[in-house]
Amino acid sequence: QQQVKQSPQSLIVQKGGISIINCAYENTAFDYFPWYQQFPGKGPALLIAIRPDVSEKKEGRFTISFNKSAKQFSLHIMDSQPGDSATYFCAARNSGTYKYIFGTGTRLKVLA
Amino acid sequence: DAGVTQSPTHLIKTRGQQVTLRCSPKSGHDTVSWYQQALGQGPQFIFQYYEEEERQRGNFPDRFSGHQFPNYSSELNVNALLLGDSALYLCASSLGRNQPQHFGDGTRLSIL
Numbered sequence: 645q646q647q648v649k650q651s652p653q654s655l656i657v658q659k660g661g662i663s664i665i666n667c668a669y670e671n672t673a674f675d676y677f678p679w680y681q682q683f684p685g686k687g688p689a690l691l692i693a694i695r696p697d698v699s700e701k702k703e704g705r706f707t708i709s710f711n712k713s714a715k716q717f718s719l720h721i722m723d724s725q726p727g728d729s730a731t732y733f734c735a736a737r738n739s740g741t742y743k744y745i746f747g748t749g750t751r752l753k754v755l756a
Numbered sequence: 757d758a759g760v761t762q763s764p765t766h767l768i769k770t771r772g773q774q775v776t777l778r779c780s781p782k783s784g785h786d787t788v789s790w791y792q793q794a795l796g797q798g799p800q801f802i803f804q805y806y807e808e809e810e811r812q813r814g815n816f817p818d819r820f821s822g823h824q825f826p827n828y829s830s831e832l833n834v835n836a837l838l839l840g841d842s843a844l845y846l847c848a849s850s851l852g853r854n855q856p857q858h859f860g861d862g863t864r865l866s867i868l
Contacts, residue, residue: 687859742853746798
């Protein structure tokens with residue numbers, strides 16, 4: 645119940661294409677869902693986040709779609725660029741304990 | 757505005773030794789969480805400190821301990837190091853337990 649399942653494990657997209665990464669969870673106590681971007685040798689950087697009372701949030705080229713009934717959420721990267729090549733992690737925070745559970749990561753490569 | 761800073765950046769130890777890692781939170785942040793990130797995996801929650809007390813703990817043995825100082829900086833101590841402790845150790849800070857976390861670039865710990 646504490647797991648966050650992330651897919652795909654790796655993704656290759658052409659420049660200008662749409663990158664889509666999916667996550668699913670079971671624990672209904674999760675109340676906050678951030679996405680992090682991590683480059684090699686760096687720590688994860690907060691990209692965008694959503695709360696379960698919102699179905700979609702957009703910031704620039706990044707959009708989170710949230711389906712509360714299905715317990716799924718996804719990250720869409722529009723007009724993907726080579727500079728977006730990184731590992732992306734979804735996460736979920738437990739509302740009672742404030743503990744974050746991270747997905748296993750998606751390695752994105754955007755071809756020029 | 758300095759972000760989360762961690763020291764040292766790299767560390768090599770041998771089995772059985774003890775290690776102390778340090779974290780300075782982002783300016784204004786009072787909550788510090790520590791994570792272990794094994795190669796190719798998502799961060800795993802170790803524990804969280806708020807008001808100088810350990811508030812939450814993940815599934816890590818008592819060999820992992822920590823401390824938070826009055827200036828909100830924090831230390832992670834690991835005793836009796838095992839080969840499996842080799843990982844990137846990340847510190848994340850936030851303003852309060854309910855706010856988004858921001859990560860440092862981590863300490864890469866290698867156990868020989």
